[in-house]
Amino acid sequence: MDLNILWFNLLGVLLAGYAVLDGFDLGVGILHPLARKDAEKRTFMNAIGPVWDGNEVWLITFGGALFAAFPHAYATVFSGFYLAFMLLLFALIFRAVSMEFRSKAESPVWRGFWDKMFFGGSTVATLLFGTAVGDSIHGIPVGADMEYAGGFLDLLHPYALLVGVMTVALFAMHGALYLVMKTDGDLLARVRRAAGRAFTVYLVLWAATAATTLAALPAARETARTNPASFAILALGLLVLVGIPFSLRKEKPFRAFLLSSLHIATLVGLLGTHLYPNLVISSLNPEWNLTIRNAASSPQTLRNMTIIALIGVPLVLLYTVIIYRTFKGKVKLGETSY
């Protein structure tokens, strides 16, 4: 198999892994204001306590793999999205330390502050991720020298923001479905209602985004017309999405969560079919697109990386299974909890 194509796909796998796993972490943060009493707020944080660190490693590995396999894409996007990535970093930092610090003092002012940081960090990070995806679907101003040629505001056009807001709704739904498995009693009832509402909001935004994409982006119409796979993925995505409320009603929370995860994977798949064979679309001139050829590392590096991935990925999946099995079931607060 062509290694450039393989690595394009592997990056998709890493991105999907990140979006599915840290997606529910971020969603729990977005929904955090839903928890009223202190014990409920702690339940939310401890639902992701043992796993969020590992989930975030998917992002770190995605960054490392992009750097290694397609260094030009890494360099262009990271320097081009400079301020956006800096904001993202601060959001992720605040989110990480809010979990670590919140439980360390009893004061309501202290806890209230970190609650806001946890909610704010999660929401801003999600919005920025979504916006970045929107930008990459839309294309960004990249010059002949592979350098980003726009400013910060060029990244905040309405389409990118629409995708950003859609992503917030998506992760809120995904996080709520995760919390349905992790909570009980009164809180569970509220989480369940939140999942239902987030589903409705997301469905509307998803439809709006799909319609806008086809209406406003000729390239997307082109993909939809020429690549039947993209149509199949879209249909599958819609199918699993509408399965979610049915699973919830039938008291099958794990199935609902699985469907939501699968739905996220189909979104990454759509992104892939839209981009391929590009990694970064130049809105200035298609000649200046960064592709899986002109942005790639040498064949030898791609070979080395493939070996690294063949050894590493199964191990990672094994660890993931171990940790989720260890902590399955409802959250119980104990002396080691946050």
Place this chain on the structure above:
Amino acid sequence: MGLDAVLLSRIQFALTIGFHYLFPPLTIGLAALMVFMEAMFHRTGDRLYESMARFWTKIFAVNFALGVATGIVMEFQFGTNWSAYSRFVGDIFGSPLAAEGLFAFFLESTFLGILVFGWDRVSPRMHLVSTILVATGSILSAFWIIVANSWQQTPAGFRIVGEGAMRRAEITDFWAAVFNPSTMTRYVHVILGAFILGAFFVAGVAAWYLLKGRHVAFAKRSMTLALVLAAVSSTAQLASGHHQANNVAEHQPIKMAAYEGHYRSLRGGAPLYLFGFPDDDAMKVRMGIGIPGMLSFLIHNDWKEPVPALDQFPREDWPPVGLTFQSYHVMIALGMYFIGLSLLGLVLLRRDLLFRTRPLLWVFVFSVAGPYLANQFGWTGAEVGRQPWIVYGLLRTSDGVSRSVSAGEVLASTLLFSLVYLGLFILWLWLLGRKLKHGPEPLETSTAVPAGTRSQEA
């Protein structure tokens, strides 16, 4: 704009790596001690070991969380601030970063969940295995980062292709790049530095408990373990440091000359300065106290053999001599201090005097800062000494910066980082202080006991 963005990006990098590097060395050092404590608990069933393992795991977790939060910044920063560099080295530098994620970071952060939250969820054996895996992850993680960094210092296994902005290093031999001439000596040096930090941290905290008369049994045993690790690792560090200095002399002679303020070529042997202030314009070390011929002896095993001096290299290739010199010398002085203090502690321990010698216990309390400084200065000497190259001999730092990022953007983000990191630093100190003040849980409240030794009446 060019120079400003470069300088600001360098300041930002120094600031963010310096802050990040407060955390990984402690977690590496602590993890090694935690493995020993938990293994002893598993073998002997002694609850004191359990309380030690639990307590230090909490300290570990706080530092790990901050290490992750500040570590993501580092990975992003290559792309955000140094995109020209990223294009140049991507073929080589990215693989170790990805390998770190896949082989080390996942291991560490997944099993940390079990370490912190899993005491009552998994068997004691599984918990011990998790601790070992976390420690392994932390040590592997350091390996891949050192591989990437060492390649910047002593590039190997590559060829240069392309022209102008598209000029880049392309890999020809993966293993030659991974095990480039300085990887292993620097790796050993860094790991020993982390062990020294972990050991002195534990010893300092234990000394403080002893001075306050709190958690006495816990403190005595923690201190004993820490002292052994401190003595072994700081003594070994002397050999490793010597080895590393020879490596620098062989592969980065300008850096060696800057380390020692060795400005002018001499016919005979070069001196080793214990102290002094390098002066670039006068090309000499002011107020220098040096041992004649010692540098030559250390490098060549010969008091008379010349060592290349700064005057043999173009001035534009010199690193900032003053900062390089001082960082290097402070690091070495601290290294000597660690050996002296830990050996003294061990001798007094054997004579049963240590726990009663209050002034020395106070010295241990304040010495916690020592390894932090030594690690920071060692890093500073190594990285500033590499200047003006971002990849030694191949790419200048000024050519590595992102061209599409303005100085104003870098300034704004640097100010924000300073502010946020200052806040985090204060919170970190406060949180550590609280945890240390609280101390280990009393033995009765712990619940996990190794399989088979669980007492029936409890």
